[in-house]
Amino acid sequence: MTTIEDVxxxxxxxxxxxxxxxxxxxxxxxYKFGEESIHALKGVTFDVGEKDYVAVVGPSGCGKSxxxxxxxxxxxxxxxxxxxxxxxxxxxxxxxxxSFRLHNIGFVFQxxxxxxxxxxxxxxxxxxxxxxxxxxxxxxxxxxxxxxVGLGHRERHRPSQLSGGEQQRVAIARALANNPAILLxxxxxxxxxxxxxxxxxxxxxxxxxxxxxxxxxxxxxVLARAAHRRIHMRDGSIVDE
Amino acid sequence: xxxxxxLLLIQHxxxxxxxxxxxxxxxxxxxxxxxxVVSGAPNATMGDTVxxxxxxxxxxxxxxxxxxxxxxRMHLDQLQSLAGYGDRVDRFAVATRGPAATEKALAxxxxxxxxxxxxxxxxxAVETSKTFQVVSRFHKAIGxxxxxxxxxxxxxxxxxxVEERRRDIAALxxxxxxxxxxxxxxxxxxxxxxxVGSALGIALSYIASTxxxxxxxxxxxxPLYFSLITPPILTLAVVLSLVLGIGAGLLASLRLARxxxxxxxxx
Amino acid sequence: xxxxxxxxSLRRHTTRTLLATLGVAVAAAMLLDMVMMSTxxxxxxxxxxxxxxxxxxxxxxxxxxxxxxxxxxNTSGILTxxxxxxxxxxxxxxxxxxxxxxxxxxxVTSSALGINPLVQGDYELLAGKxxxxxxxxxxxxxxxxxTGARIGDTLDIASGYxxxxxxxxxxxxMVLTGRVxxxxxxxxxxxxxxxLGTLQQLSGTEHANDASLFMIRIxxxxxxxxxxxxxxxxxPGVSGISTATALVQVDQRLSYFRQLxxxxxxxxxxxxxLLVTTLVTVSVNERIGExxxxxxxxxxxxxxxxxxxxxxxxxxxxxxxxxxxxGLATGHYLNAILSSFPGLPVAINFFLFQPSSAWxxxxxxxxxxIAAGVYPSxxxxxxxxxxxxxxxxxx
Numbered sequence: 037m038t039t040i041e042d043v044x045x046x047x048x049x050x051x052x053x054x055x056x057x058x059x060x061x062x063x064x065x066x067y068k069f070g071e072e073s074i075h076a077l078k079g080v081t082f083d084v085g086e087k088d089y090v091a092v093v094g095p096s097g098c099g100k101s102x103x104x105x106x107x108x109x110x111x112x113x114x115x116x117x118x119x120x121x122x123x124x125x126x127x128x129x130x131x132x133x134x135s136f137r138l139h140n141i142g143f144v145f146q147x148x149x150x151x152x153x154x155x156x157x158x159x160x161x162x163x164x165x166x167x168x169x170x171x172x173x174x175x176x177x178x179x180x181x182x183x184x185v186g187l188g189h190r191e192r193h194r195p196s197q198l199s200g201g202e203q204q205r206v207a208i209a210r211a212l213a214n215n216p217a218i219l220l221x222x223x224x225x226x227x228x229x230x231x232x233x234x235x236x237x238x239x240x241x242x243x244x245x246x247x248x249x250x251x252x253x254x255x256x257x258v259l260a261r262a263a264h265r266r267i268h269m270r271d272g273s274i275v276d277e
Numbered sequence: 278x279x280x281x282x283x284l285l286l287i288q289h290x291x292x293x294x295x296x297x298x299x300x301x302x303x304x305x306x307x308x309x310x311x312x313x314v315v316s317g318a319p320n321a322t323m324g325d326t327v328x329x330x331x332x333x334x335x336x337x338x339x340x341x342x343x344x345x346x347x348x349x350r351m352h353l354d355q356l357q358s359l360a361g362y363g364d365r366v367d368r369f370a371v372a373t374r375g376p377a378a379t380e381k382a383l384a385x386x387x388x389x390x391x392x393x394x395x396x397x398x399x400x401x402a403v404e405t406s407k408t409f410q411v412v413s414r415f416h417k418a419i420g421x422x423x424x425x426x427x428x429x430x431x432x433x434x435x436x437x438x439v440e441e442r443r444r445d446i447a448a449l450x451x452x453x454x455x456x457x458x459x460x461x462x463x464x465x466x467x468x469x470x471x472x473v474g475s476a477l478g479i480a481l482s483y484i485a486s487t488x489x490x491x492x493x494x495x496x497x498x499x500p501l502y503f504s505l506i507t508p509p510i511l512t513l514a515v516v517l518s519l520v521l522g523i524g525a526g527l528l529a530s531l532r533l534a535r536x537x538x539x540x541x542x543x544x
Numbered sequence: 545x546x547x548x549x550x551x552x553s554l555r556r557h558t559t560r561t562l563l564a565t566l567g568v569a570v571a572a573a574m575l576l577d578m579v580m581m582s583t584x585x586x587x588x589x590x591x592x593x594x595x596x597x598x599x600x601x602x603x604x605x606x607x608x609x610x611x612x613x614x615x616x617x618n619t620s621g622i623l624t625x626x627x628x629x630x631x632x633x634x635x636x637x638x639x640x641x642x643x644x645x646x647x648x649x650x651x652v653t654s655s656a657l658g659i660n661p662l663v664q665g666d667y668e669l670l671a672g673k674x675x676x677x678x679x680x681x682x683x684x685x686x687x688x689x690x691t692g693a694r695i696g697d698t699l700d701i702a703s704g705y706x707x708x709x710x711x712x713x714x715x716x717x718m719v720l721t722g723r724v725x726x727x728x729x730x731x732x733x734x735x736x737x738x739x740l741g742t743l744q745q746l747s748g749t750e751h752a753n754d755a756s757l758f759m760i761r762i763x764x765x766x767x768x769x770x771x772x773x774x775x776x777x778x779x780p781g782v783s784g785i786s787t788a789t790a791l792v793q794v795d796q797r798l799s800y801f802r803q804l805x806x807x808x809x810x811x812x813x814x815x816x817x818l819l820v821t822t823l824v825t826v827s828v829n830e831r832i833g834e835x836x837x838x839x840x841x842x843x844x845x846x847x848x849x850x851x852x853x854x855x856x857x858x859x860x861x862x863x864x865x866x867x868x869x870x871g872l873a874t875g876h877y878l879n880a881i882l883s884s885f886p887g888l889p890v891a892i893n894f895f896l897f898q899p900s901s902a903w904x905x906x907x908x909x910x911x912x913x914i915a916a917g918v919y920p921s922x923x924x925x926x927x928x929x930x931x932x933x934x935x936x937x938x939x
Contacts (some may be wrong), residue, residue, distance in 0.1 A: 138842025427815075
């Protein structure tokens with residue numbers, strides 16, 4: 037079995053060394069709908085350490101996904117700061133944020149979002165190609181990652197030829213392509229049945245065991261229980277940990 | 278015959294009159310009542326002095342397009358004298374009492390005439406309008422290519438339009454609406470779209486046609502209409518867009534109606 | 545990778561892509577034809593005028609060559625004057641006329657050119673010999689067909705037909721020595737050529753020293769305008785027509801076709817642009833989730849724009865390449881129609897293919913392809929990632 041140490045050959049992280057991978061301080065996010073202002077996130081403060089495995093749980097509309105978007109640098113906070121590996125990501129401009137995501141964040145989505153016209157291997161190659169890696173290097177790493185998620189024999193298959201669980205495992209492999217500092221997952225088991233969901237949960241546990249920092253937003257009790265820490269949210273705030 | 282007439286403004290009084298076309302009047306600044314000298318050769322020193330008695334509007338003659346000659350009408354005997362034509366004429370125009378009389382006159386003249394031949398005006402018109410026959414054939418060929426391009430365009434748009442409705446069609450099928458109703462509703466929408474598009478196209482073509490006529494009538498200084506939107510053309514445009522619209526709608530909707538609704542959602 | 549993505553998204557809807565390519569191909573064919581027409585007929589006419597190296601033509605004052613029946617008197621005197629100019633290397637006088645050839649109980653009427661066979665620039669000899677002797681005549685295929693004559697046959701040639709008396713002013717027996725193709729001949733025109741002196745004799749005493757046209761070769765192209773002005777000064781009653789002035793005249797007469805080419809070319813380009821823009825916009829809308837995810841994964845805005853523009857350009861270029869062949873075929877067909885234009889030399893190509901025409905059409909289409917991809921790509925690349933993903937998930 038390939039381990040994450042094999043996969044993380046070059047674990048070069050950018051930014052100032054810090055004990056916490058993620059530092060969120062007094063985070064807030066407001067949305068305006070006409071005259072009305074909605075506070076999706078209010079005064080959220082927490083840290084995520086190296087090799088941590090955190091589950092963010094709470095009812096729908098509590099601000100979990102908003103928090104994940106801020107941590108994933110796809111959105112900017114209205115108040116407070118987010119630092120990832122020492123970088124203040126909340127104030128980054130689009131170009132900088134895009135580059136940061138490419139090299140430091142791995143995303144896993146509920147609906148997998150694999151490119152339907154590309155094979156499993158090509159899907160994993162995509163972030164590496166964007167990072168300017170050469171074809172040979174991309175293919176080698178893509179195969180290692182596919183082997184890691186147990187899909188070494190499915191590299192030429194298109195998403196439509198894979199099951200939901202397999203698609204999500206390819207999506208996880210894609211998220212790991214550029215050795216990210218953290219893996220962010222938004223309801224990764226939301227579209228899967230219990231069995232395939234269980235496979236994804238096991239994969240997360242193995243990944244974390246091999247050193248990957250994971251933050252997962254979920255309604256899935258089994259997945260939440262698998263995490264080392266659980267952050268409970270309600271109405272945009274952390275209510276319990 | 279080609280008119281060899283040089284016109285010079287002079288001051289001599291004379292009785293004979295001529296009519297000139299508006300283009301000549303405009304370019305040479307000639308007005309009614311002006312006296313001019315007409316001669317049969319470009320560098321002639323002598324000529325007849327005549328009075329301009331009329332300025333005439335040019336006819337809408339396709340054969341004159343892009344030709345910059347001026348037109349002068351004068352008494353036959355004066356032109357014969359100027360051109361050294363003696364008592365000769367180029368042609369006689371003969372009016373008859375109807376088609377049957379034309380045929381009879383034609384046969385009789387050609388049987389007995391010495392030195393000339395009678396032709397139907399229609400045949401002469403065909404012969405002299407060869408330029409426009411060529412242009413007309415060219416326009417028809419261009420029109421055909423345009424229709425092919427428009428047909429493909431329309432087909433493409435209709436396919437896209439129906440494709441956009443994948444989820445709606447899937448929802449309708451899941452609700453238990455029959456394939457027939459789904460196809461019919463899409464086809465009706467396609468037909469309506471084609472009709473509205475045709476109406477807009479007709480409005481646009483009227484604007485374009487008005488502009489083309491205004492522009493080319495100015496360029497060629499002629500009252501000729503360069504672009505005419507006729508009922509058969511309108512009918513062709515509307516029928517074509519309807520047939521293509523409905524055809525494309527039918528093809529695309531049948532394909533979607535045959536696909537299981539779940540697959541339609543899955544895209 | 546961007547190319548692979550662009551290619552794969554085009555392959556996703558094969559029917560749609562094929563239809564769009566076909567639509568672009570037709571638009572490209574039309575555009576190519578119009579580019580060919582806008583420059584072709586001018587270039588073709590220029591090539592025709594210069595095909596035998598005569599850069600200057602003298603015609604009766606105020607007329608174009610053979611535009612009227614007017615002639616230039618005193619041909620021998622004019623030749624003497626022209627030969628005094630050292631810049632002039634060759635002079636070819638030409639007289640135009642009409643001849644009649646009785647064949648059984650019918651009379652064939654043909655145009656005739658009186659030329660100097662040693663320096664003529666009006667025809668190309670296809671078979672037989674030039675009309676070097678006084679009684680020699682050459683004819684084109686239409687003439688040979690209409691008269692049924694063959695090379696070596698002796699023909700009765702008459703001229704000056706009087707319709708009142710049904711008599712000829714002059715006639716003589718002549719030998720058909722060659723089959724020729726007239727460079728400036730119109731479609732279906734019966735045409736012959738003989739020595740200038742022979743046609744002058746046939747045309748009667750009134751035209752015994754006449755010419756309709758003088759074609760002049762000049763040592764250097766840079767001297768053409770100087771010689772033109774010199775001839776007009778030295779020989780009253782003639783107009784000197786250089787290739788440039790003849791082209792201006794042709795431009796005026798055929799301005800309709802040039803304008804039509806501009807209008808139809810622009811419409812074709814716009815239709816192609818509209819088709820590709822619509823297709824790419826719809827395709828981008830369908831893939832908005834995928835594109836946003838690519839952005840979330842760290843793919844830059846510029847790379848998204850590049851990929852979508854690449855799709856649009858690929859559609860345009862594929863269609864254009866297909867349209868190139870189609871355009872050449874339709875251009876050939878349209879040229880065949882316009883070649884029968886009355887009074888115009890059949891050798892004029894309205895749709896002359898020049899590599900520059902193809903490059904111009906391809907360049908314009910590629911540019912419009914890029915333009916067609918710009919709007920949808922910028923729109924897609926600028927969407928807020930978080931909001932778009934949420935909306936896509938809800939959808």
